[in-house]
Amino acid sequence: MAAVSFQSVSKTYPPSRAQRAHGNPGLRALEDVSFDIEEGEFFGLLGPNGAGKTTLISILAGLSRPTSGHVSVHGFDVQTHFADARRQLGIVPQELVFDPFFNVRETLRLQSGYFGIARNDDWIDELLASLGLADKADANMRQLSGGMKRRVLVAQALVHKPQVIVLDEPTAGVDVELRQTLWQFVARLNREGSTVLLTTHYLEEAEALCNRIAMLKRGRVVALDRTSELLKSAASNVLRFKTDAELPWELARHARITGRIVQLPAQNALEVEQLLSNLRQAGVPVEDVEMRKADLEDVFIDLMAGEQTPLEVAR
Ligand SMILES: Nc1ncnc2c1ncn2[C@@H]1O[C@H](COP(=O)(O)OP(=O)(O)OP(=O)(O)O)[C@@H](O)[C@H]1O
Numbered sequence: 001m002a003a004v005s006f007q008s009v010s011k012t013y014p015p016s017r018a019q020r021a022h023g024n025p026g027l028r029a030l031e032d033v034s035f036d037i038e039e040g041e042f043f044g045l046l047g048p049n050g051a052g053k054t055t056l057i058s059i060l061a062g063l064s065r066p067t068s069g070h071v072s073v074h075g076f077d078v079q080t081h082f083a084d085a086r087r088q089l090g091i092v093p094q095e096l097v098f099d100p101f102f103n104v105r106e107t108l109r110l111q112s113g114y115f116g117i118a119r120n121d122d123w124i125d126e127l128l129a130s131l132g133l134a135d136k137a138d139a140n141m142r143q144l145s146g147g148m149k150r151r152v153l154v155a156q157a158l159v160h161k162p163q164v165i166v167l168d169e170p171t172a173g174v175d176v177e178l179r180q181t182l183w184q185f186v187a188r189l190n191r192e193g194s195t196v197l198l199t200t201h202y203l204e205e206a207e208a209l210c211n212r213i214a215m216l217k218r219g220r221v222v223a224l225d226r227t228s229e230l231l232k233s234a235a236s237n238v239l240r241f242k243t244d245a246e247l248p249w250e251l252a253r254h255a256r257i258t259g260r261i262v263q264l265p266a267q268n269a270l271e272v273e274q275l276l277s278n279l280r281q282a283g284v285p286v287e288d289v290e291m292r293k294a295d296l297e298d299v300f301i302d303l304m305a306g307e308q309t310p311l312e313v314a315r
């Protein structure tokens with residue numbers, strides 16, 4: 001049985017009153033999303049801002065209702081068997097929400113109580129140690145930095161030892177050291193049998209951790225495959241150079257541009273030659289030219305390229 005099953009999930013956010021007055025029918029955030037996550041998988045859900053990732057996770061968490069379709073966790077429908085489904089899930093939300101009046105340990109005890117677990121301090125201590133929070137156990141939530149609050153959210157999601165761990169941007173605003181600690185810990189839980197669903201904008205994290213990946217674009221699944229297969233589907237090489245000039249649109253739309261650094265996909269030597277000749281013709285001077293192997297970010301950019309229409313409204 002699948003750990004998580006999304007069946008034809010669509011979601012339209014209704015228009016606000018002002019939007020309705022202008023004939024706006026609302027926003028189609030998800031469109032017929034279907035896929036299963038098998039038990040024990042480390043699954044990545046990727047997509048640009050506004051693609052629908054958090055909406056899908058809110059529906060999985062039972063916090064938001066789909067307009068149509070069904071979601072189940074280990075066979076429990078998240079709407080008709082909410083409590084059973086919820087108990088299987090540990091969800092780290094994207095937004096930092098917490099009660100400022102409690103300290104870290106109290107926050108975790110309260111969360112344990114919410115799941116009916118009375119004496120949980122051994123596991124709470126292990127969570128605190130694994131997430132680098134041991135010395136903050138008695139600190140008030142208000143006294144924590146942003147990254148530390150996020151660690152508490154992770155601990156909170158795990159207090160009831162859920163079988164399915166859902167992480168919505170867990171490493172946003174988190175320093176390099178904690179990211180490594182966090183991934184070591186989550187990878188251990190995954191090895192011990194937990195299923196993991198992760199959304200992240202750090203594609204190198206997804207590439208390193210996830211065995212399978214779904215990519216969402218404007219509410220639709222545009223890619224769903226093993227990470228290794230997705231990597232094979234990319235142009236195998238990338239031409240990288242520096243320039244101060246602006247690239248023509250035809251090249252820019254396929255490029256990964258970070259300040260002066262430009263990276264363009266290329267299958268083979270012939271394509272590299274073609275690109276360099278196009279750049280010369282467009283009068284773009286290039287320096288420090290080099291080649292490297294393609295990675296997941298290249299696949300992502302390839303899939304997300306295309307017409308940049310505004311978000312579609314419901315039909
Ligand atoms: N409560 C809401 N009411 C109306 N529209 C919403 C609501 N929540 C999200 N949306 C819209 O639905 C779309 C999908 O948003 P969502 O938060 O699911 O994206 P996301 O993939 O999680 O993006 P990000 O990477 O920025 O977290 C966006 O266009 C967003 O503006």
Ligand SMILES: [Mg+2]
Pocket residue numbers: 053054055094168
């Ligand atoms: Mg989101």
